[in-house]
Amino acid sequence: MAEKDYIISLQGVTKSFGNNTVVDDFNLDIAKGEFVTFLGPSGCGKTTTLRMIAGFETPTSGQILLNGEDITRIPPHKRPINTVFQRYALFPHLDVYDNVAFGLKLKKIPYEKVNKKGETVTKYRHFTRQEIDEKVMRALKIIDLEDLENRDISTLSGGQQQRVAIARAIVNEPEILLLDEPLGALDLKMRKEMQLELKDMHKKIGITFIYVTHDQEEALTMSDTIVVMKDGVIQQVGNPIDIYNEPVNAFVANFIGESNIYNATMVGKLKVKFLNRVFDCIDDFPLNEKVDVVVRPEDVEMTPVKGEGDDSRLKGKIVTKIFKGIHYEYVLMVGKSEIVAQSTKDYAQDSFVYIDVEPENIQIMKRSSTENVYPEAYLDKNNKLIISDAEFDVDITQLLKGSHVDDALYLIGPDGKKYDLDDADVIASIDFNDVQIVDGHDNGNVNGTVVETIYKGDHYAVLVRTAEEEDYILATDDTWNEGDLVSVIVDPSKIRLVLKGDLSKYEVE
Amino acid sequence: MVKKIIGRCYIYLILILMYLPVLVLIAFSFTEATNVGEWTGFSFNLFPRLFQSEEIMTALANTVIIAITSALAATILGTLGAIGAFYSKKRAREAIDLATQIPVVNAEIVVAFSLTVMFVFIGNIINVYMFSFWTLLVGHICLSIPFVYTSVKPKLQQMDPSLYEAALDLGASPSKALGKVIIPEIMPGVFSGFLLSITLSLDDFIVTAFTRGSGLLSGEKKIETLSTLIQAKIKKGPIPPEMRALTTILFVVVILAVIGVSIYKNRQDKKEKTRRAF
Numbered sequence: 001m002a003e004k005d006y007i008i009s010l011q012g013v014t015k016s017f018g019n020n021t022v023v024d025d026f027n028l029d030i031a032k033g034e035f036v037t038f039l040g041p042s043g044c045g046k047t048t049t050l051r052m053i054a055g056f057e058t059p060t061s062g063q064i065l066l067n068g069e070d071i072t073r074i075p076p077h078k079r080p081i082n083t084v085f086q087r088y089a090l091f092p093h094l095d096v097y098d099n100v101a102f103g104l105k106l107k108k109i110p111y112e113k114v115n116k117k118g119e120t121v122t123k124y125r126h127f128t129r130q131e132i133d134e135k136v137m138r139a140l141k142i143i144d145l146e147d148l149e150n151r152d153i154s155t156l157s158g159g160q161q162q163r164v165a166i167a168r169a170i171v172n173e174p175e176i177l178l179l180d181e182p183l184g185a186l187d188l189k190m191r192k193e194m195q196l197e198l199k200d201m202h203k204k205i206g207i208t209f210i211y212v213t214h215d216q217e218e219a220l221t222m223s224d225t226i227v228v229m230k231d232g233v234i235q236q237v238g239n240p241i242d243i244y245n246e247p248v249n250a251f252v253a254n255f256i257g258e259s260n261i262y263n264a265t266m267v268g269k270l271k272v273k274f275l276n277r278v279f280d281c282i283d284d285f286p287l288n289e290k291v292d293v294v295v296r297p298e299d300v301e302m303t304p305v306k307g308e309g310d311d312s313r314l315k316g317k318i319v320t321k322i323f324k325g326i327h328y329e330y331v332l333m334v335g336k337s338e339i340v341a342q343s344t345k346d347y348a349q350d351s352f353v354y355i356d357v358e359p360e361n362i363q364i365m366k367r368s369s370t371e372n373v374y375p376e377a378y379l380d381k382n383n384k385l386i387i388s389d390a391e392f393d394v395d396i397t398q399l400l401k402g403s404h405v406d407d408a409l410y411l412i413g414p415d416g417k418k419y420d421l422d423d424a425d426v427i428a429s430i431d432f433n434d435v436q437i438v439d440g441h442d443n444g445n446v447n448g449t450v451v452e453t454i455y456k457g458d459h460y461a462v463l464v465r466t467a468e469e470e471d472y473i474l475a476t477d478d479t480w481n482e483g484d485l486v487s488v489i490v491d492p493s494k495i496r497l498v499l500k501g502d503l504s505k506y507e508v509e
Numbered sequence: 510m511v512k513k514i515i516g517r518c519y520i521y522l523i524l525i526l527m528y529l530p531v532l533v534l535i536a537f538s539f540t541e542a543t544n545v546g547e548w549t550g551f552s553f554n555l556f557p558r559l560f561q562s563e564e565i566m567t568a569l570a571n572t573v574i575i576a577i578t579s580a581l582a583a584t585i586l587g588t589l590g591a592i593g594a595f596y597s598k599k600r601a602r603e604a605i606d607l608a609t610q611i612p613v614v615n616a617e618i619v620v621a622f623s624l625t626v627m628f629v630f631i632g633n634i635i636n637v638y639m640f641s642f643w644t645l646l647v648g649h650i651c652l653s654i655p656f657v658y659t660s661v662k663p664k665l666q667q668m669d670p671s672l673y674e675a676a677l678d679l680g681a682s683p684s685k686a687l688g689k690v691i692i693p694e695i696m697p698g699v700f701s702g703f704l705l706s707i708t709l710s711l712d713d714f715i716v717t718a719f720t721r722g723s724g725l726l727s728g729e730k731k732i733e734t735l736s737t738l739i740q741a742k743i744k745k746g747p748i749p750p751e752m753r754a755l756t757t758i759l760f761v762v763v764i765l766a767v768i769g770v771s772i773y774k775n776r777q778d779k780k781e782k783t784r785r786a787f
Contacts, residue, residue, distance in 0.1 A: 054674075056674055076674070076677040077681055077686075082678055085671050089669055089671040089675035090675075091672060091690055091693075091694070092669075168679065169679075172679065
């Protein structure tokens with residue numbers, strides 16, 4: 001599609017505050033009339049992106065195009081874009097009417113006039129009082145607050161303030177309406193109602209909505225398109241059904257809806273092995289590739305085991321059973337792995353059931369990494385491996401077969417050649433299983449904070465981030481919470497090194 | 510019951526302490542005695558005498574002019590300063606906060622004396638005698654700015670910080686956003702800062718005495734304000750009896766102003782809004 005078909009395009013938009021990159025190379029095109037939601041955990045850069053579209057922040061690099069025109073550096077008051085703020089930001093010194101009329105009173109509209117010389121010139125005028133009156137009343141009608149126009153803001157309930165904030169924005173007939181977690185301050189029931197109303201309003205007035213939320217259910221309910229973000233990077237863009245059914249990675253699967261996520265291996269054409277079983281699947285991945293699979297709880301089919309049972313089928317024991325209103329939620333144990341299942345049928349606690357999953361309900365995702373890789377690592381003069389601010393006693397003889405290290409810390413090859421590896425750039429890689437996590441700082445090689453945990457049926461994949469923004473992914477049986485301050489211990493003998501460039505350039509006489 | 514009576518008595522005691530001196534003064538403004546505390550019969554004469562006393566009238570006019578001009582200037586500067594500081598980075602804001610706190614707790618004599626030294630110093634450099642209405646005005650503005658800043662600051666802190674962005678978002682230029690949203694929002698603070706400045710200036714003696722020169726209605730002579738005039742009079746003899754009439758008038762004016770403001774507020778609340786076109 002040509003650029004013109006999109007109302008707004010973000011091209012390579014990046015925003016950094018000092019050394020901290022909040023939004024990283026954000027590329028997105030939004031069609032006119034679309035309802036787009038930026039979804040992600042707090043701190044993922046979604047609000048910053050919205051603020052750049054509104055004009056409150058200027059991107060560090062990249063461009064924002066509105067109808068094909070560059071608006072990256074245009075101040076907010078000159079953009080045909082209006083915002084509904086998180087805490088509404090209504091003007092307390094004005095009543096409902098004057099809040100809604102605020103933008104209209106400032107607006108200048110062009111009109112054509114023939115001057116004395118007979119030329120047609122474009123002049124600007126303000127709206128008349130009557131025009132403002134009509135527009136305000138129409139906006140108040142849309143949000144169902146027609147009789148409250150003289151009320152002070154402080155006398156309105158949260159839901160009513162919310163509506164006024166929406167009216168104040170849409171009355172200006174913006175090309176794009178930005179909504180920054182607008183329902184966050186409302187109670188659950190009110191929130192559900194407003195979700196439907198917003199969706200209705202979007203249909204009725206037909207302008208483009210860009211909505212920011214961390215609530216996955218809200219995003220699924222309302223959006224045409226969901227943009228899932230993490231650490232300032234777009235993870236997946238798609239419609240709610242695709243995002244739910246075909247998450248591209250474990251983060252998206254874990255963030256949206258409930259899910260069972262397992263480590264799996266492709267064992268044949270359209271055959272994947274997890275839970276010690278081979279399942280048919282419909283996603284084609286190369287043979288032997290390590291992948292993640294997702295099975296939604298509602299897609300786990302259960303049939304009671306009668307009598308001795310059939311050992312060739314996958315069996316699980318119901319260890320937990322919770323009544324959730326319209327369905328039961330079960331936790332099944334298969335060997336050491338857990339499966340969460342939902343069903344409207346009632347099965348007895350501690351009974352055994354057969355477990356089946358339809359091939360199309362097994363979503364296979366490329367695993368972003370199967371080991372920790374540090375391409376920016378180097379060796380120091382004591383032959384220690386430096387990864388950001390952490391150092392490890394590694395075995396450097398792995399770089400050259402049959403070599404050893406002499407007393408002066410030179411690497412001596414089997415042919416007697418001497419190498420000085422001070423400051424040598426290397427790529428270090430560590431298996432997830434060779435990394436351990438312990439509580440508290442200064443108890444291991446590196447200090448960090450838990451930023452993500454994903455349950456993989458029988459263990460957790462935990463992502464620990466250090467102050468230097470270095471990530472360590474590890475597998476553990478224990479539960480860790482996001483935000484925990486931890487130390488990471490790495491078995492240095494298990495660190496694999498690959499030298500960047502040729503060994504010969506480090507040779508010394 | 511006893512508790513109630515004690516409670517009442519307590520309130521009345523405080524009220525009496527607050528208002529009795531003023532009431533006594535008002536009573537004595539209706540007698541002509543030169544010495545305070547003597548009653549020589551009821552008379553309105555002090556009032557016409559007050560208005561005939563050119564000395565007092567000049568001082569009064571000077572005082573009012575200085576109070577209003579210095580309060581206006583201090584309010585504008587202090588308010589803009591507070592807004593600027595509020596939207597500055599944390600470091601800068603804290604530094605400005607501290608810098609404005611010091612003059613508030615500082616002894617006035619230090620402010621006054623340092624101003625004098627500075628004016629003399631500058632005067633020596635440019636070879637001009639500095640002291641005039643303008644030095645006096647600068648002195649009073651310096652005195653009031655920290656108080657305006659301190660009364661505006663809490664209003665800014667109470668304000669939703671995204672109001673400014675909301676105004677920009679709705680099409681207001683930065684200066685319009687300031688005038689139409691921020692200033693109205695902090696107006697109560699600005700107004701009380703203004704009143705505080707007027708009060709500070711009205712009865713200021715030390716800074717006035719140190720920074721005044723000739724000018725205003727005093728002409729070639731040194732500017733005389735009410736406080737400097739009274740001080741000059743006390744040095745020579747009893748306080749002029751007309752002063753009692755003047756304080757009575759001041760007190761009545763203040764009471765009328767307070768009553769007026771509350772009546773105006775009540776009416777505003779009841780006023781019907783008419784603008785619906787259909």
